[in-house]
Amino acid sequence: MNSQKSGTSVYKRADSAEQKKDRRLMILNAATEELDHLPSADDFTLDSLARRLGLSRGTIYLYFKNRDAIFAEILIDTVNKFLSEMARSFSLLPTPTTSRKMARAYCDVLKKDRELRHLPSLLKSLSKSSDKKAKRLEEEIESCRHLADVTMTRKLKGLQSGDGRLIMHFGWSLLLGFSEFMNSPTKTGISPDVLQQVEDGLTLIIDGLLARVK
């Protein structure tokens, strides 16, 4: 907790483009920290973020239109991280691989990177938003799906173009559904139980796709 009165800034005004970029990044980092300490993204408020930073809410508004704009930016970062981690994890898969190994590689990514634990909560918050940023985010997610599509169809004989996209689509829904069901705690990351369920469900979905092709 910051002992200062809310609204009192300890920082000098950010004037140069460089300073503004730093300030922006500082806000995003503090928001990620703030999320670490909350049970869900729904509990996030700009007031407590401002307190954490020792900035006024007004200053935050200079950089971000609203809470959703901050979430969208964090989620874009998270999705990008997921993207590169997934590319790495999938490149380690044998060719050809199995549905189980592919589903596990997907879940391993979610397990390894602590930062990805906010994914379900953020996805959920932003699905309720019609913010423009959220639209841009959809494009990022789309490129994530595209990469999955290219990698998965290459690694697993029998998958058709478009199947990797479906696997990502259902994977995220299973992740969100089981996270809600099983009340996965945020601080410790996505719970192993949730990840096991997602892995099992995804394996079946991939098997279903492979069966469809035959």
Add this chain to the structure above:
Amino acid sequence: MNSQKSGTSVYKRADSAEQKKDRRLMILNAATEELDHLPSADDFTLDSLARRLGLSRGTIYLYFKNRDAIFAEILIDTVNKFLSEMARSFSLLPTPTTSRKMARAYCDVLKKDRELRHLPSLLKSLSKSSDKKAKRLEEEIESCRHLADVTMTRKLKGLQSGDGRLIMHFGWSLLLGFSEFMNSPTKTGISPDVLQQVEDGLTLIIDGLLARVK
């Protein structure tokens, strides 16, 4: 809106067992109505329920320990309704049937009965509760899974004992996941988009199960 002051009861004291049963049912009906008017079960409060009924909160506590106890009761009703509707819907399926038809029959149940629209929201609320009632609910859900298991394995050659249980398990997770993603409105029932996604996902999962057996 009731114009009376909150806490002032218009009802006489319920003395006989019969009266108590009626009062209990009245509270449950009002709670279901209340849910109809809220975006999510999270927004439900005992205060607004008391206002709707013209009862005091204290009177409600005579019948239900807390909000979760009310939700559990409504959800048990809902699950029972789902159970009998599903039995009816599945009995109309041809024998043998296909994975797509089976997944559609499952989603048709959710589509037909307006009361079932609270299912995702209630499931979500109660998954966060450790209430004893919620434990009893798990048993109801388990019997729902059991019925699904018996019916599904009979209708679709190639499914093994236990597969119907898995289909229900993943079906509810997909329902919850996509409802969260797509922000399905409560008032008008579960959105057709969500149901289409659940149907597609479940079809693949059933195909995956069938492929596993071969």
